Amino acid sequence: MYQYHCLNPISNIGLSRFTENYQKTEEIKNADGVLVRSAAMHDIELPENLLAVARAGAGVNNIPLDKCAEHGIVVFNTPGANANGVKELVIAGMLLASRDIVGGIEWVKANKDVETIAKDAEKEKKNFAGTEIAGKKLGIIGVGAIGVKVANTAVNLGMEVYGYDPYLSVDVALSLSREVKHVVNIDEIYANCDFITIHVPLMDSTKGMINAEAIGKMKDGVIVLNFARDLLVAENDMLAALDSGKVRKYVSDFANPTTAGHNGCIVIPHLGASTEESEDNCAVMAVDELKDYLENGNIRNSVNYPACDMGTCGNMGRIAILHKNIANMITQFTAAFGEAGINISDMTNKSRGEYAYTLMDIEQTADNKIIERLKGIPGVFRVRVVK
Ligand code: MLT
Numbered sequence: 001m002y003q004y005h006c007l008n009p010i011s012n013i014g015l016s017r018f019t020e021n022y023q024k025t026e027e028i029k030n031a032d033g034v035l036v037r038s039a040a041m042h043d044i045e046l047p048e049n050l051l052a053v054a055r056a057g058a059g060v061n062n063i064p065l066d067k068c069a070e071h072g073i074v075v076f077n078t079p080g081a082n083a084n085g086v087k088e089l090v091i092a093g094m095l096l097a098s099r100d101i102v103g104g105i106e107w108v109k110a111n112k113d114v115e116t117i118a119k120d121a122e123k124e125k126k127n128f129a130g131t132e133i134a135g136k137k138l139g140i141i142g143v144g145a146i147g148v149k150v151a152n153t154a155v156n157l158g159m160e161v162y163g164y165d166p167y168l169s170v171d172v173a174l175s176l177s178r179e180v181k182h183v184v185n186i187d188e189i190y191a192n193c194d195f196i197t198i199h200v201p202l203m204d205s206t207k208g209m210i211n212a213e214a215i216g217k218m219k220d221g222v223i224v225l226n227f228a229r230d231l232l233v234a235e236n237d238m239l240a241a242l243d244s245g246k247v248r249k250y251v252s253d254f255a256n257p258t259t260a261g262h263n264g265c266i267v268i269p270h271l272g273a274s275t276e277e278s279e280d281n282c283a284v285m286a287v288d289e290l291k292d293y294l295e296n297g298n299i300r301n302s303v304n305y306p307a308c309d310m311g312t313c314g315n316m317g318r319i320a321i322l323h324k325n326i327a328n329m330i331t332q333f334t335a336a337f338g339e340a341g342i343n344i345s346d347m348t349n350k351s352r353g354e355y356a357y358t359l360m361d362i363e364q365t366a367d368n369k370i371i372e373r374l375k376g377i378p379g380v381f382r383v384r385v386v387k
Contacts, residue, residue, distance in 0.1 A: 002294050005031035007039035010056055011276075014283020017291070033290045035283075038062055038270075046071050051384065052293050054286035057082060057273055058145070059229060060303050061202045069304040069355045072322040072382025074293055076301050078285035080145035085278035087149035089253065089271060090227050091157070094138075094195055096266050097223045097249035099130030134158030139193030141186065142200035142228070143168055143176065150197060152177045164189050190217035195225065202229035212237040221248045227272045230254035239265075297359050297386040306350035310359050316345065317362045318386040319371075324379035325356040333358055336373045342366065359386075 003025040004018065014035075015024075025031055029047045037056050041063045053063060054076040068075050096102060107124055111117050138154045140147045143165035151161050155177045162181045165172075176182075183189060189196060196218065200206050210224065211234035218224075224247055226233050233250075235258045241247040242264035251266045252259055259265040273282065285301070292298045297320040299308045305322065323329055330349055337344055337360070346361040366385065374383045 002032045003030050004033045004035060004290065006035045007041070008035075008037035008056075010035045010037070010286070011279045011283035013280040014056070014285075014287045017284060017287045022291075032294055035286055035290070036063070037282075046073060051382075052076065052290055054078075054290040055303075056279070056282035056286040059202065061229060061231075063303075065304040066354075069322075070381055072384075074299055074302050074322070075304045076286065076289040076293070076299075077303050078282045078289070079301060081281040081285045082273035082275075082278035083145040083149050085275040086146045086227055086272040087153060088275075089268070090146075090150050090197055090225055091153055093197075093225045093227065093251040093253075093266065093268070094133050094154075094223070097195075097225070097251050098133055100128040102266065104128035133195070136160070136194040137162065137192050139189030139196040140164065140180075141189060141196065141198045143172055143180075143182075144199060145172070146227075147197075147199040148172045148176050150199070151180045155179045159195075162189050162193055186214075187217055190214060191219070193222065194219065195223045197225040198228045198232055200228060200232065202231055207231050208234040210234065210238070212240070215241045215246060218246070220246055223247070223249045223251070225251040227251075227253045230256055230259075235259055295386075297384070299357060302352075304352075305355055305357050306352035308348050308350050308357050308359055310346060310348055310361065313387045314361070316387075317365050319360045319362060319366055319374070320382075320384040320386050321358040321360075321374060321380060322382045322384075323356050323358065323377075324381070325351040325354055326379050329356065329377070329379060330358065332377050333360070333374060336370050337362060337366070340367075340370050342370070 002022050004022060005025050005028045028034060032051050034053045035056060036053060050073050052074045053068060055063060056078055058077055058079055060077050063075055065075055134157060136159055138159045139162045140151050141164050143151060143163040151163055154161050162183050164183050164186050209232055215237060230252060238250050239262055242250055249264055249266055253268045253270050253272045255267050255269045259267050289300050292300060296313045297318055299305055321333060343363040344360050345363050349358045371383055374380060
């Protein structure tokens with residue numbers, strides 16, 4: 001019986017995929033797996049038994065990835081599962097920035113009791129007028145699961161789309177409209193685009209990437225959209241650019257005291273993935289990833305350990321070893337089984353940066369002595385008898 005704990009509410013469509021072999025626990029300390037959305041995990045003490053964390057969403061800045069890796073905890077996310085929800089809000093963001101739709105609606109609300117509202121509206125509307133998005137140039141920084149959907153939709157809306165992504169995957173490239181101009185220098189986006197939208201993960205290398213220097217390279221009157229993470233933008237630089245008129249609007253899905261209420265900022269309370277469909281899709285994907293890891297040791301869409309798939313766990317034993325990516329590990333693992341006379345029938349070893357994962361099918365049950373021996377090898381974080 002596996003136990004799972006939800007740090008945030010998770011859609012029932014996802015949770016219903018847990019079979020009778022799973023039990024929900026209200027205590028994280030009892031959990032084999034944790035499901036999380038935005039709860040901050042950096043200060044949570046990681047329970048000894050915890051095997052995996054599945055983030056129902058894409059961003060993982062609320063999870064201490066290295067700390068988890070060093071405790072032998074695999075962290076998963078659900079790339080693409082909420083991409084359509086985010087894409088739709090990015091398109092809405094472009095429209096909200098192009099005409100003062102929000103200002104117009106507020107004017108109507110403020111004048112709801114005025115008898116002459118219909119006539120007055122015709123006079124007032126010039127204050128809320130703007131431009132169209134068709135024919136404008138849209139620059140997409142980060143053409144991943146969300147970026148590709150934004151790109152293709154924008155093409156269909158008549159925009160000229162530029163995409164920048166040094167890590168463009170083959171899958172994305174195959175689904176990207178041929179009308180999208182793929183640029184290899186981000187400055188081309190800055191120099192040409194009327195709208196710029198960011199879709200990269202928040203990492204040390206991307207933090208504050210949209211700063212005064214980057215903004216300085218942009219066209220006057222540019223509209224910047226941020227549905228990725230607020231810390232990607234040096235927001236004080238952005239406010240200065242809004243005040244000077246360099247940037248026309250900054251649309252952000254991240255409410256914070258810096259941008260909330262500032263002139264030119266359109267701030268949304270993190271609604272990108274807040275649709276029934278996205279929440280269901282993320283929950284289904286997160287639960288499936290968690291189950292496959294707990295039951296079979298397979299890793300799909302992890303953000304701290306490499307992908308690994310040895311299929312369904314058969315009748316024989318399966319051992320998972322989470323360890324440092326250093327020399328001489330496999331020799332020591334195989335020696336432990338070899339010296340005990342146990343045949344390894346299948347094995348995969350994969351690495352990702354500093355961390356590695358070895359999954360082995362063995363032809364008889366490994367006794368405690370072997371497991372303890374494996375655990376004692378320097379650089380091993382966790383040894384798990386999957387079966
Ligand atoms: C994501 O990271 O997937 C989105 O920002 C939505 C969310 O945080 O749930």
